[in-house]
Amino acid sequence: MREYVNRHRPTIFSLVGLVIPLLLLYLHGRSPRQTTVFEAALMNVTAPVQSAASRMFGGVEGLWSGYIALVDLRAENQQLEEDARVLTSQALRAKELGLENVRLRALLEFKRSRRDLRTVAAHVIAEDVSPFARVLRIQLDVGTADGIREGMPVLAAEGLVGRVRQVSGGVAQVMLTVDARSSVNVQVAGKGVTGNLQGTGDEEAYAAQLTYLHKAEELAEGDTIVTSGHDRVFPPGIEVGYIRSLEERQRGLYYELQVVPAVNFSDLEEVLVVVGVVGDGTEAVKDGGREAAEGGATP
């Protein structure tokens, strides 16, 4: 028997080796059927290996794609940073230009509304600021060469800024209406109350006080204070401020009221210097003797 097996070993091996798969195929080729114990065992062996292989390739893929992405990331990042810098700069510039445009339009509108005034446009180039971030004095980029003289009124679109205190060839210093040394003859618009507006010189807040003799009419909070033109320095009808409160103080014959300036001195960028007044014969300002260049003058 053993001799027979030894002699026919290849044939027996072939038969067994070919019949076993056929039997398995016959068993597992039927349909429908349930998972057999062979399949379950093989799945238990292969599933963890395949899962690990899948995770490994996933990791390699992630590493590779991450690396490939990183190769160009540095240059791309630098380019994007540069782009961001340029765009941020352009956006800021556009915003500044937009704001400047709004201010200049307001200033132009004001010039159109006051064709009787001959003005020179000027940029605020410096500010004297208090420790409380309040602007005490401003400096303009116009001077005697532009026809600017001491005492000339300085206006913004919102109203009166102050007057030129010192002037040189190309620079003028402006004393604001809230300066303690500033005094402007004013009236309460539409109420026949005339008085003097004096700056408080307060370093913490922009404030001025209205001093007047008597009230022809009852005043109200928020009433507009405008220049009267009586002092022959400031042209009439320029807004100066608003009554802050009706708490008045009597000082001898005079009454005092707190006034909020019409102009926010902290935001001043462009102003108009009134170099002359034409039309109504009120020569409140001496002509600077020079036609305002740069479109500043209004005939």
Place this chain on the structure above:
Amino acid sequence: MMRWIAIVLFSFLILAFESPLLAKAKAGAYAPDLGLIVVLYIAFIAPYEVGLVAVLCVGMFKDAFSMTAPLGLHMEVLALTFVVVHRLSQRIDLRGPVSVLALTAAASIASSFLELGLCLIFDQSFNTSARTTGVVLAAMLPQALLTAPFGPVIFWLLGQLESLTTRKSESIYT
């Protein structure tokens, strides 16, 4: 003995890695028949009995990693391929990678025919329509062309593995 275990383990690993690798490469439809190449290598170097056992193991792994074929299909296909190639190996001289390439392509087509025949006979879930059969037949040549280039590569890898396990550097090529 060690060399056969190493070869069987090698086949287990390449079959285990093949499917996830192709899936990650989005090339699941273009799977070369790596198990077949291992079987061809075994048929050329192994004694008949040992080789047949190793091939049955490889076939079983291939069935296990195949998600659609019924268990036993690839065992049978690879065992039959082994039997035939083992007989032929005494008359065929592998003179280089090109002959391996040609052998792999021919074996791939033959094993595809065998697979189709066994499926038609034993696999009741196999769609026996003429259209399906036509698709399988049409895929045989591309499958062979896809598998063939891997022949010399797998042969070289198995040669290196054998050098490690037997500490001999004998080439399969004559």
